[in-house]
Amino acid sequence: GDSVTQMEGPVTLSEEAFLTINCTYTATGYPSLFWYVQYPGEGLQLLLKATKADDKGSNKGFEATYRKETTSFHLEKGSVQVSDSAVYFCALSDQDGNQFYFGTGTSLTVIP
Amino acid sequence: DVKVTQSSRYLVKRTGEKVFLECVQDMDHENMFWYRQDPGLGLRLIYFSYDVKMKEKGDIPEGYSVSREKKERFSLILESASTNQTSMYLCASSLPPRGAEAFFGQGTRLTVV
Numbered sequence: 001g002d003s004v005t006q007m008e009g010p011v012t013l014s015e016e017a018f019l020t021i022n023c024t025y026t027a028t029g030y031p032s033l034f035w036y037v038q039y040p041g042e043g044l045q046l047l048l049k050a051t052k053a054d055d056k057g058s059n060k061g062f063e064a065t066y067r068k069e070t071t072s073f074h075l076e077k078g079s080v081q082v083s084d085s086a087v088y089f090c091a092l093s094d095q096d097g098n099q100f101y102f103g104t105g106t107s108l109t110v111i112p
Numbered sequence: 113d114v115k116v117t118q119s120s121r122y123l124v125k126r127t128g129e130k131v132f133l134e135c136v137q138d139m140d141h142e143n144m145f146w147y148r149q150d151p152g153l154g155l156r157l158i159y160f161s162y163d164v165k166m167k168e169k170g171d172i173p174e175g176y177s178v179s180r181e182k183k184e185r186f187s188l189i190l191e192s193a194s195t196n197q198t199s200m201y202l203c204a205s206s207l208p209p210r211g212a213e214a215f216f217g218q219g220t221r222l223t224v225v
Contacts, residue, residue, distance in 0.1 A: 032211045043116075043202055043216035044155075051211035089154070097210040098143060098162065104154035 002027040006090045006103030013080055013110050021075040021106045023064075023090035031092040033057075033066050033073040038087045038105070047075075047088070080110045115139070118203050118217035125224050131190040133220050135203030141215075142208055144186035146170075146178065149200040149219075161186055162208075193224045 007022040025031065032051045036044040048057030053068035062077045073090060090103040119134035137144065143162055147155040147170075157170030159178040167178050175197060179187045186205075190197055200221050204214040 030210075034213055036216075041121075041219075041221075043218045044204075044214075045216070046213045049211070049213055091214075093206075093210070093212075093214075095210055097206070097208050097212050099160070100145070100204075100206070100214050102147075102155040104152065 002031065002092060002094055002099075002101045004090050004092055004101050004103040006088075007106050009087075009105070010107040010109060013108070015082055015110055015112050016079045017110075019075070019077040019080045019084075019108070021088055021090075021108070023073045023075065023103060025071050025073065025090075025092050025101075027071075027092055027094065027101075029095035031094055032097065033064070034091040034093070034100075035062070035064055035073070035075050036089040036091060036102075038089065040086075044089060080108070082110045082112055084108060085110045116203055116205055116215050116217040118201075118220050120220050121218060123220060123222045125190075125193050125222065127194060127224055129190075129193045129224075131193050131222070131224075133188040133190075133201055133203075133222070135186045135188070135205075135217055136184050137186075137205040137215070138184065139205070139215075140183065141205035142183075143206045143214075144180065145204040145206075145214065146176075146186065146188045147202045147204065148172070149202055155202065158188065195224050198222060198224045 035047040050057040050066035203217040206214040
């Protein structure tokens with residue numbers, strides 16, 4: 001079945017450091033890929049998405065590229081801020097858009 | 113903006129109680145979901161619904177039931193709460209077309225004592 005595997009955390013970075021959170025997926029057909037962010041005590045918010053191979057999703061300085069050849073959707077940011085501290089979830093939806101599969105989440109802490 | 117609203121942010125219930133978690137969305141979405149979130153386990157799907165009065169079991173339905181009498185409302189029911197159901201519960205909704213994202217409520221932190 002479809003599934004998502006993402007980098008284990010927690011991750012601790014200094015402010016202005018480069019961030020990469022790895023995400024790989026297994027899916028049949030043509031899934032859509034997502035990154036969600038969860039701030040403490042809150043629900044999940046969409047950070048970015050990509051719906052076909054080679055698409056790049058971007059938002060708030062975060063980027064991820066849909067790589068079909070490596071079945072990956074790694075999240076990157078060039079310079080993290082303290083306010084980026086949160087839990088990040090990689091997810092996919094199946095090719096019908098009716099079901100979602102989530103990774104286990106990666107906790108990021110950014111220290112000043 | 114799409115809004116998904118869960119009825120409570122925090123709940124404390126006693127073992128054996130029947131517990132209702134309510135979720136309402138305001139954008140006419142066909143699909144609605146209930147997940148539970150536990151440390152190290154990510155989000156696990158309890159139940160989902162593609163339409164009114166329709167429901168499908170997810171990965172961990174045991175001990176739970178759901179109700180969807182109206183399109184905008186999806187209720188999760190714990191028939192007899194147990195301490196191992198202490199968790200964060202997240203409701204979400206989405207439209208079926210491929211590429212559409214899921215929208216989440218703010219979560220309900222349930223503690224069963």
